Amino acid sequence: MRLLKTLIPGDIAAGLMLTGKYFGKVFFSANRKKVRAHLKHFTQEYPEIPVRLAPRFRGRLTLLKDEQGEIKCVCCLACEKICPTQVITIEKGKMEGRKMPYPVRYDFEMERCIFCEFCVESCGFDSIILNHQFELAAYNREDFSLGMEGLGQNMFAPSPVGKYSVAED
Amino acid sequence: MFKSEELEINLGPQHPSTHGVLRVKLRLDGETVVSCTPVIGYLHRGLEKICENKTYFQGQVWTDRMDYVAAISNNLGWVEGVEKLFGIETPRRARYIRTMLTEMNRIASHLLWLATHALDIGAMTVFLYAFREREFLLDLFEAFCGARLTTTAFRIGGLREDLPPGFVKQARAFQAIFPERLEEYETLLSENRIWKKRTVGVARITAEDCIALGVTGPVLRAAGVPYDIRKAFPSAAYAEMDFEIPTRPEADTYARYLVRLAEMRQSHRIIQQCLDGLPEGPVMAKIPKILKSEVNEVYHAIEAPKGELGYYFVGEKGGVNPYRMHVRAPSFVNLQALPKMIEGRLLADVIAAIGTLDVVLGEIDR
Numbered sequence: 370m371r372l373l374k375t376l377i378p379g380d381i382a383a384g385l386m387l388t389g390k391y392f393g394k395v396f397f398s399a400n401r402k403k404v405r406a407h408l409k410h411f412t413q414e415y416p417e418i419p420v421r422l423a424p425r426f427r428g429r430l431t432l433l434k435d436e437q438g439e440i441k442c443v444c445c446l447a448c449e450k451i452c453p454t455q456v457i458t459i460e461k462g463k464m465e466g467r468k469m470p471y472p473v474r475y476d477f478e479m480e481r482c483i484f485c486e487f488c489v490e491s492c493g494f495d496s497i498i499l500n501h502q503f504e505l506a507a508y509n510r511e512d513f514s515l516g517m518e519g520l521g522q523n524m525f526a527p528s529p530v531g532k533y534s535v536a537e538d
Numbered sequence: 539m540f541k542s543e544e545l546e547i548n549l550g551p552q553h554p555s556t557h558g559v560l561r562v563k564l565r566l567d568g569e570t571v572v573s574c575t576p577v578i579g580y581l582h583r584g585l586e587k588i589c590e591n592k593t594y595f596q597g598q599v600w601t602d603r604m605d606y607v608a609a610i611s612n613n614l615g616w617v618e619g620v621e622k623l624f625g626i627e628t629p630r631r632a633r634y635i636r637t638m639l640t641e642m643n644r645i646a647s648h649l650l651w652l653a654t655h656a657l658d659i660g661a662m663t664v665f666l667y668a669f670r671e672r673e674f675l676l677d678l679f680e681a682f683c684g685a686r687l688t689t690t691a692f693r694i695g696g697l698r699e700d701l702p703p704g705f706v707k708q709a710r711a712f713q714a715i716f717p718e719r720l721e722e723y724e725t726l727l728s729e730n731r732i733w734k735k736r737t738v739g740v741a742r743i744t745a746e747d748c749i750a751l752g753v754t755g756p757v758l759r760a761a762g763v764p765y766d767i768r769k770a771f772p773s774a775a776y777a778e779m780d781f782e783i784p785t786r787p788e789a790d791t792y793a794r795y796l797v798r799l800a801e802m803r804q805s806h807r808i809i810q811q812c813l814d815g816l817p818e819g820p821v822m823a824k825i826p827k828i829l830k831s832e833v834n835e836v837y838h839a840i841e842a843p844k845g846e847l848g849y850y851f852v853g854e855k856g857g858v859n860p861y862r863m864h865v866r867a868p869s870f871v872n873l874q875a876l877p878k879m880i881e882g883r884l885l886a887d888v889i890a891a892i893g894t895l896d897v898v899l900g901e902i903d904r
Binding site for chain 1: 731
C-alpha cells in the first residue's frame with residue numbers, strides 16, 4: 370500500500386491540477402483586458418495604467434484656498450500640536466483686510482511625515498487635506514521641505530512627478 | 539586524519555529566511571545544531587520611550603510600526619488600553635467594526651505567514667496564491683482608513699469615520715471566495731509529501747516548555763493548550779461572537795500550520811457574524827480634546843495574530859502622555875522558544891523553526 374502511494378503521487382498530482390487550472394486561466398486571458406478586477410486579474414500594469422485609489426487614501430499634505438483665492442488656514446496651530454512627528458511649522462501673521470490671522474509661513478517637512486492624517490482630522494476649518502499623491506520620490510533632500518512659496522514644491526499644488534516611461538519618447 | 543570540531547556560523551542578519559534582520563548564532567557539529575543564540579536589536583527604534591513623550595492620541599501611530607503586518611491588531615491594543623485607563627465606553631457599532639477589521643487583519647497576517655513560511659521551505663506556488671487574497675484585504679483596509687500597512691485605523695473612543703460606502707459589499711465578496719481559496723492552499727500543501735517531510739515532527743516544543751517560556755498564540759495552541767485572549771479576557775465585541783479555539787496535540791511545525799489554517803476559518807466565521815449583526819448607531823463616543831490621566835496603571839492584552847499582545851500604561855497625575863509605556867510583544871517572547879526547538883536538530887530545520895514561530899522583527903526590536 371505504501372509502495373503504491375509512493376509510486377503514484379496523488380498528493381502532488383492534486384497540486385499540479387490546481388496550478389494547471391490557473392495556468393490555463395491566465396494563458397487564455399492574459400493581456401486581453403487592462404482592468405482592475407479583483408476576482409480575475411491581480412497584476413496591474415502600474416505606471417502605464419494609473420492606480421485607482423480609495424477615496425480615503427492618505428497622500429501628501431496640501432493647503433487649500435477658498436473661492437476667492439484666499440488661504441483658508443487661520444493659524445489655530447491645531448495641526449502643529451497634534452502632529453506626532455512635528456513636521457508642520459506655522460508662523461502667524463496679519464494681512465490687510467482680513468479679520469482672521471494669516472499664515473506667513475506654513476512649512477512642511479515631508480521627509481519626516483508619516484501620513485497619519487491627524488492634522489486634517491484636527492483642523493476645524495477644513496483648510497488642509499491629504500491629496501491622493503503617492504509618487505513622492507525626489508533627488509534632493511531640499512525637495513522635501515515644502516512651504517507656501519518656494520522654488521520647487523509648494524503646499525498648494527501637487528508635487529512634480531518624474532516621467533516614468535521611456536516608451537513615449 | 540581529519541579533525542572534527544564544532545563550527546560557529548551566523549544565520550542572518552541579511553538572510554532572506556530570517557524575516558527581517560534577525561541574526562542567529564549557530565554552533566554546528568556537522569549538520570546538527572549544538573547551540574543557538576538569537577541576536578536581536580538591529581531594528582531598535584526605542585518605541586516605548588518615544589511613546590512616553592507623545593500624547594495618548596499621537597502614540598497610536600507608532601504602534602503601526604511595531605508588527606507591520608498586523609497593524610490593526612496593534613491599534614486595537616493601544617486604543618483599548620487607553621480607553622481602559624480613562625474609563626471610556628465605546629459605542630457598540632464601533633466595537634463590531636473593530637472586531638471585524640482585526641479579524642481581517644488576522645487573516646492577512648496568517649496569509650503572509652503561510653506565504654513566506656512555504657517559500658522558505660520551498661513551496662513557491664502558495665506565495666502568490668496567498669498574496670492574492672491578502673491584496674484583497676489590504677484594499678479593504680485602504681478603503682476604510684486610507685492606508686494599507688500603517689493603518690492607524692481606530693481612534694480613542696471609537697472610530698474616525700464609519701465604514702465607507704461599498705465596504706460591506708466588498709467584504710461579503712471576500713467572504714464568498716475565501717473558503718474555497720483556503721481549500722486551494724490545503725490542496726497544495728496539506729497532503730504534499732515534500733511539505734510533510736519538511737514539517738511533520740520538526741521543531742517540537744512541549745506545552746510545559748511553552749508555558750515556562752511564556753509562548754502564546756498559535757504556537758501554544760498547537761501544543762494543545764486552548765488559551766486565547768479573545769475567549770479568556772474578551773474585549774471589543776468578542777464576547778458576543780461564536781467561535782472556537784483550534785488546537786492540535788502534536789506541537790510540531792505541521793500542527794502549527796493546521797492550527798493557523800483553522801484560525802483563518804474561525805476568523806472568517808467572526809467576520810461573517812460581524813457583517814450579519816452590524817448594529818446601527820454612532821461610531822464615536824464623546825471624549826475630551828485633551829486626555830489628562832490620574833495616577834493609574836493599566837495592562838491590556840489582546841490576541842494579536844502572533845500571540846498575546848499587551849500594553850502596559852502608567853499614568854501620571856495631570857499628564858497628557860504616559861509616564862511609562864511597555865509593550866509585551868508576542869514575537870519577542872515567542873522567539874525565546876527557538877533554541878529549545880532546534881538544539882540537537884538539523885540545520886535545515888532552523889529555517890522551518892523561524893518560519894513557524896512567525897516572528898516580525900519590527901515587533902521584537904521595537
